[in-house]
Amino acid sequence: MAARVLVLSSILTFSCFAEICYGAVSFSSLERTLVVTASHRQGLLLAGEDKITVAWGLNQSFPAGTDSTYRTIKVQLCYAPISQVDRAWRKTEDHLSKDKTCQFKIVEKPYSNTNETLEWTIERDVPTATFFVRAYALDQHNNKVAYGQNTDAKKTTNLFDIQAITGRHASLDIASVCFSAFSVVSLIGFFFAEKRKGGKGQQ
Amino acid sequence: MEISSNGAETQPKFALPVDSEHKATEFRLFSAAAPHMRAFHLSWVSFFACFVSTFAAPPLLPIIRDNLNLTATDIGNAGIASVSGAVFARLAMGTACDLFGPRLASASLILLTAPVVFFTSIASSPVSFLLVRFFTGFSLATFVSTQFWMSSMFSAPVVGTANGVAGGWGNLGGGATQLIMPLVFGLIRDIGAVKFTAWRIAFFIPALFQTLSAFAVLMFGQDLPDGNYKRLQKSGDKQKDKFSRVFYHGITNYRGWILALTYGYCFGVELTIDNIIAEYFYDRFNLKLHTAGIIAASFGLANIISRPGGGILSDVMGKRFGMRGRLWTLWTVQTLGGVFCIILGQVDSLSASVAVMIIFSIFVQAACGLTFGVVPFVSRRSLGVISGMTGGGGNVGAVVTQLIFFKGSKYSKETGITLMGVMIICCSLPLLLIYFPQWGGMFCGPSSAKTATEEDYYMSEWSSDEKDKGLHEASLKFADNSRRERGRSVHSQTLPSNATPPANA
Numbered sequence: 033m034a035a036r037v038l039v040l041s042s043i044l045t046f047s048c049f050a051e052i053c054y055g056a057v058s059f060s061s062l063e064r065t066l067v068v069t070a071s072h073r074q075g076l077l078l079a080g081e082d083k084i085t086v087a088w089g090l091n092q093s094f095p096a097g098t099d100s101t102y103r104t105i106k107v108q109l110c111y112a113p114i115s116q117v118d119r120a121w122r123k124t125e126d127h128l129s130k131d132k133t134c135q136f137k138i139v140e141k142p143y144s145n146t147n148e149t150l151e152w153t154i155e156r157d158v159p160t161a162t163f164f165v166r167a168y169a170l171d172q173h174n175n176k177v178a179y180g181q182n183t184d185a186k187k188t189t190n191l192f193d194i195q196a197i198t199g200r201h202a203s204l205d206i207a208s209v210c211f212s213a214f215s216v217v218s219l220i221g222f223f224f225a226e227k228r229k230g231g232k233g234q235q
Numbered sequence: 236m237e238i239s240s241n242g243a244e245t246q247p248k249f250a251l252p253v254d255s256e257h258k259a260t261e262f263r264l265f266s267a268a269a270p271h272m273r274a275f276h277l278s279w280v281s282f283f284a285c286f287v288s289t290f291a292a293p294p295l296l297p298i299i300r301d302n303l304n305l306t307a308t309d310i311g312n313a314g315i316a317s318v319s320g321a322v323f324a325r326l327a328m329g330t331a332c333d334l335f336g337p338r339l340a341s342a343s344l345i346l347l348t349a350p351v352v353f354f355t356s357i358a359s360s361p362v363s364f365l366l367v368r369f370f371t372g373f374s375l376a377t378f379v380s381t382q383f384w385m386s387s388m389f390s391a392p393v394v395g396t397a398n399g400v401a402g403g404w405g406n407l408g409g410g411a412t413q414l415i416m417p418l419v420f421g422l423i424r425d426i427g428a429v430k431f432t433a434w435r436i437a438f439f440i441p442a443l444f445q446t447l448s449a450f451a452v453l454m455f456g457q458d459l460p461d462g463n464y465k466r467l468q469k470s471g472d473k474q475k476d477k478f479s480r481v482f483y484h485g486i487t488n489y490r491g492w493i494l495a496l497t498y499g500y501c502f503g504v505e506l507t508i509d510n511i512i513a514e515y516f517y518d519r520f521n522l523k524l525h526t527a528g529i530i531a532a533s534f535g536l537a538n539i540i541s542r543p544g545g546g547i548l549s550d551v552m553g554k555r556f557g558m559r560g561r562l563w564t565l566w567t568v569q570t571l572g573g574v575f576c577i578i579l580g581q582v583d584s585l586s587a588s589v590a591v592m593i594i595f596s597i598f599v600q601a602a603c604g605l606t607f608g609v610v611p612f613v614s615r616r617s618l619g620v621i622s623g624m625t626g627g628g629g630n631v632g633a634v635v636t637q638l639i640f641f642k643g644s645k646y647s648k649e650t651g652i653t654l655m656g657v658m659i660i661c662c663s664l665p666l667l668l669i670y671f672p673q674w675g676g677m678f679c680g681p682s683s684a685k686t687a688t689e690e691d692y693y694m695s696e697w698s699s700d701e702k703d704k705g706l707h708e709a710s711l712k713f714a715d716n717s718r719r720e721r722g723r724s725v726h727s728q729t730l731p732s733n734a735t736p737p738a739n740a
Contacts, residue, residue: 118307118643119300119307120307120518121297121514130521157429157430160304196301197431199434199435204357204435208353209353211349211439212354215353226465
């Protein structure tokens with residue numbers, strides 16, 4: 033019994049060490065050391081057309097050397113809570129590997145100690161929703177070690193709306209209508225042909 | 236052209252051996268001989284096409300839900316809509332087959348629903364998405380025409396097999412589409428289209444396939460071994476029946492209602508899984524769209540052997556144990572399907588889930604095949620209506636199940652699957668109540684009353700007026716041919732040694 037408890041507790045302890053060694057696995061354990069801002073034109077932003085200017089950098093109120101482990105910066109477009117309602121595939125989970133809040137990558141580049149900006153054209157596969165911008169700092173093993181976002185902790189401020197492309201084209205619409213008409217007309221045609229064959233009497 | 240009422244077994248004009256109704260007594264899969272095997276191939280291919288169209292959206296939902304801004308509730312509603320249209324369409328189709336013949340009935344439906352599949356490409360909101368899925372789902376009524384056509388072309392010893400293979404290979408479409416659509420989508424996207432356009436173009440493939448299969452049915456098919464309804468009705472060889480009588484005798488047969496309920500919990504479950512499984516694997520195990528599609532496809536692809544297997548098993552059990560064997564096998568297999576469904580909802584790992592899903596699919600689809608080993612015997616006059624009721628019941632099961640367990644965010648998908656398994660087990664119990672006076676039921680043997688023969692059972696559907704006019708001849712032949720359902724030991728005792736008795740004069 034005591035042996036079992038000992039084995040169990042050592043496994044638990046080792047796994048905790050493993051977490052520390054291999055990087056945090058939960059969002060709540062990340063430090064918000066980055067400052068991120070996102071600016072854009074007024075009104076509803078259109079995917080494929082409008083641009084967002086994203087700026088990020090280390091928060092200077094943190095001691096120097098905080099960013100010693102940062103190797104890569106990954107800036108992502110993330111869903112605001114209102115766009116996650118009744119959509120389990122966009123759910124926020126504390127466990128980072130299960131978290132689906134941020135599904136679109138704006139940029140991923142090597143980390144530099146200076147403040148950086150980027151003008152990003154919204155990609156055409158971004159859906160209609162409300163978003164914010166978050167940046168993750170990754171260490172050399174590609175584990176997330178810190179983050180920053182342009183909104184507050186409750187994700188209520190500085191949100192912006194994006195309107196997706198419809199994906200429809202005039203040529204598609206016309207093709208649909210033509211083929212549909214063809215199906216119906218050919219059915220009527222078949223009926224007429226049958227009637228005429230039947231009218232000619234038995235074979 | 237005279238057709239002798241004696242119907243000798245070796246008619247030179249048929250490629251396969253036939254019985255007194257000219258229905259084939261053998262099922263040769265690799266032949267395309269007219270009219271029997273050709274009808275088989277036409278019916279399963281056209282049914283396959285309808286299944287591909289109806290379930291073309293689910294594997295692409297991760298893309299569509301972003302394009303059309305769908306919520307989980309919208310997706311659930313569209314899934315329910317996709318299977319609810321066919322509830323009444325199947326019943327209507329059954330009646331249409333009885334009155335106009337399966338060839339015209341099925342081809343008309345397919346060509347009238349093809350436009351809706353084309354219009355899926357221009358859907359732009361949750362409402363339009365729901366509408367296209369609703370109307371596309373009507374095409375699943377071709378199931379009834381498939382089973383009716385097979386029951387008209389194939390005789391009792393092989394009717395379960397024919398129904399099972401045709402139904403199974405048609406249902407295959409629900410699995411194949413989970414593979415085809417992501418592939419087609421990927422191809423179009425790689426050519427250069429944007430995701431939100433690529434899925435729209437992809438829908439043209441199932442739509443065109445559906446249209447072409449309907450043309451083939453119209454050009455190469457025929458309703459009965461002896462010809463098409465219209466021609467046979469003109470020559471007087473087939474009597475035109477009255478809709479009200481056909482309908483009445485169908486819906487007043489309690490066995491049809493029981494089979495409708497139980498079919499709702501094998502086929503209905505299959506439809507539900509077709510709608511939810513790709514998203515389930517994609518979301519729960521974080522798979523790529525392509526991978527989730529492949530796994531989801533393997534559920535539907537099991538139909539290639541499982542449903543036919545059910546049909547063949549039904550015929551084998553029917554030969555040895557008669558109708559009672561068919562009923563017992565159906566109940567056992569369907570209940571086991573429920574057990575594996577419960578397990579599927581409980582397992583946590585990807586590999587275990589896939590394994591359990593495949594076992595579950597085999598049992599649930601075999602149960603579908605077994606059901607249609609029983610259906611052809613419930614009624615002769617109203618075969619179409621009974622087939623339609625059972626088929627429609629399948630869709631009702633899908634609607635009810637999705638409404639209770641898979642709409643919105645009330646239950647997690649895993650819990651929904653487990654509860655669905657429990658419901659399968661409960662809703663299979665009514666099979667215990669099915670009883671044929673001439674053959675018995677699960678717990679009772681055949682009645683020993685003098686009026687409990689096959690003829691009495693099938694003649695009870697005709698009034699004495701109608702019998703005077705000779706409208707019941709086909710049913711009489713069928714009653715005779717169905718004597719095999721007493722099982723081997725009883726069958727050999729009551730008849731002379733030759734295999735098929737001569738038809739009554």
